[in-house]
Amino acid sequence: MLTKYLTSVATAFSPFNPKSGKTARNFLALLPPNARTTMAIDVKLLNQAQKDKPASLDLKFKDGKEMKLDLEKMKIKDIQAEVNRHSRTLLRQEELNG
Amino acid sequence: MPPRLRLQSKQLRLAATTTRAPQYVCWQCRHASTAAASTTTPAPPIDHMTHAPRPISHYPPTQPPSYKPPEFRKSQLHRQYQSVLRSSPLMLLFQHNNIKATEWTGIRRELANALKKADEELARSGDETMVGSSSKLQIVQTGIFASALKVVEFWEPKYLDQPPVNEPTDPKVSSSTPIHDTQPTNRDPSLTHGLSKNAYLAARNAKLQHGLEPLLSGPMAILTLPTVSPAHVKAALSILSPSKEIPAPKRRTTPSYHDPTVQTGLKKLMFLGARVEGKVFDMDGAKWVGSIEGGLTGLRAQLVGMLQGIGSGLTNTLESAGKSLYLTVEGRRGMLEDEQKEGKSEGQ
Structure with a gap:
C-alpha cells in the first residue's frame, strides 16, 4: 500500500468487533515503522461493550482529499485498493511535475 | 582361536531359522583359550547379529506420535x-x-x-x-x-480407566508381558x-x-x-x-x-x-x-466488607417492615378503639 501521501489517519474501533476491528487493526499494521513522523495518527480504541458501535477510518491525503472508509462493508483489500488508487494519481502528478 | 570350520553367514542364518530350539552356543569352547573369560560379556544370539532386533516400542514414551510432523x-x-x-x-x-x-x-x-x-x-x-x-x-x-x-x-x-501398559523399551530386559504392536496410530x-x-x-x-x-x-x-x-x-x-x-x-x-x-x-x-x-x-x-x-487478599477483604454491609442492611430492612406493620396495626387499633368509644358515647 502506498502510504507516502497520507497525512492523517484517524480511526475509532473496538477490537472485539470481528469485522471492523480486524480491518482497522490490519490497516494500522500496514503503516510503516516511521509512520508517526510523517502523518498524524489518532487511534481510539472502544471497549467490548461498544463493539457494535460503527467504527470509523478517516484518511487525509497530501492534496487535501479526505477519505471516509466504511469498515463494515470494506475489507482490508478494498481499503488498500482505494488508498492506492488515489495515491497513484498523486504519484503520477509528482512525476509529471518533476 | 578362530573356529576351524569357516561358516558363511548365510548358512548360519539358515541354521538359526530352521532349528526351533534355542541355538546352543558352547561358551566354554569359545572362551577356553581367553584368559579373562569371566570379564567378557556374552555375545548376543546369532540371529541378532545378522539382523537388527525388532524394536519393541516404536516411539519413546516422552515423544508420542503427533498429528502434524513434529519436526516442523x-x-x-x-x-x-x-x-x-x-x-x-x-x-x-x-x-x-x-x-x-x-x-x-x-x-x-x-x-x-x-x-x-x-x-x-x-x-x-x-x-x-x-x-x-x-x-x-x-x-x-x-x-x-x-x-x-x-x-x-x-x-x-x-x-482411559487403565493406563496403557508400559512396554519394555529396553531390549536387554527380558519380560514375560505380552508385547503389543506399538506401531504409532x-x-x-x-x-x-x-x-x-x-x-x-x-x-x-x-x-x-x-x-x-x-x-x-x-x-x-x-x-x-x-x-x-x-x-x-x-x-x-x-x-x-x-x-x-x-x-x-x-x-x-x-x-x-x-x-x-x-x-x-x-x-x-x-x-x-x-x-x-x-x-x-x-x-x-x-x-x-x-x-x-x-x-x-485485598479483594477478599472488600467482599467481606460488602457482605457485612449487606447483613446489617438486611436486618434493618426486615426490622423496618416489622416495625411499620406494628405501627400500622397499632394505629388501626387506636382508630377502632376511638370509633367504639364514639359509638358508645353516641348510643348513650
Whole structure:
C-alpha cells in the first residue's frame, strides 16, 4: 500500500468487533515503522461493550482529499485498493511535475 | 582361536531359522583359550547379529506420535504456546505495528524495570514470590497461537480407566508381558497430548467459541504472568498502555522511559485485551484487574466488607417492615378503639 501521501489517519474501533476491528487493526499494521513522523495518527480504541458501535477510518491525503472508509462493508483489500488508487494519481502528478 | 570350520553367514542364518530350539552356543569352547573369560560379556544370539532386533516400542514414551510432523517449526510452536497458555493464568494481549528491534529492546527494558520495582514493593510487604522476574513479553505467531488456545480451551482428554501398559523399551530386559504392536496410530485413545490427532479434531469444531477470536488476527504480542497479580498488571500497564487511571511513570523518576525510542515504540503498541484465568477481559476490564488494591487478599477483604454491609442492611430492612406493620396495626387499633368509644358515647 502506498502510504507516502497520507497525512492523517484517524480511526475509532473496538477490537472485539470481528469485522471492523480486524480491518482497522490490519490497516494500522500496514503503516510503516516511521509512520508517526510523517502523518498524524489518532487511534481510539472502544471497549467490548461498544463493539457494535460503527467504527470509523478517516484518511487525509497530501492534496487535501479526505477519505471516509466504511469498515463494515470494506475489507482490508478494498481499503488498500482505494488508498492506492488515489495515491497513484498523486504519484503520477509528482512525476509529471518533476 | 578362530573356529576351524569357516561358516558363511548365510548358512548360519539358515541354521538359526530352521532349528526351533534355542541355538546352543558352547561358551566354554569359545572362551577356553581367553584368559579373562569371566570379564567378557556374552555375545548376543546369532540371529541378532545378522539382523537388527525388532524394536519393541516404536516411539519413546516422552515423544508420542503427533498429528502434524513434529519436526516442523509450527508443531513445536503449537506445543510451546499450549504450555504458555496452561502455565500463565494472566495474559495481556497487544498488537505491535512494525515496532523496530531497538524499540522492542527499550520497551522490554522499561517493562523489566517496572516489574522489578513491583516485585521489590511486594517483597517489602512479605510477598516474596517474585512474579515479575518470570513474566515475559513475547511476539507470537497469531494463527498457531489461536489454534493452541482452542486446544487448551476445548481439548479435554478422556483418560482411559487403565493406563496403557508400559512396554519394555529396553531390549536387554527380558519380560514375560505380552508385547503389543506399538506401531504409532494417530487415533490411539491413549494418546492424550495436545498435538495428537484427537486434540486436533476436538479443537477444529468451529462452533466452540472462547471469546478471544476477534482479537486473534494481525501481529500479536503477549505478556504472560505466572500468577494473577494485580500489582504487576498495574506496573505493566503503566509502561505499555498508560491511561488516566494508570498513569505512566514521571520523567523525573524514570527518565529512560521518556526516551524517544521507547516512546515511538509504545505508540505503535496497542493494548487489545486480557485473558485472566480463562476469561476474556477488554481494556477497561484489564485496567480494573490492575486497580484491585492488595491483590486477591485485598479483594477478599472488600467482599467481606460488602457482605457485612449487606447483613446489617438486611436486618434493618426486615426490622423496618416489622416495625411499620406494628405501627400500622397499632394505629388501626387506636382508630377502632376511638370509633367504639364514639359509638358508645353516641348510643348513650
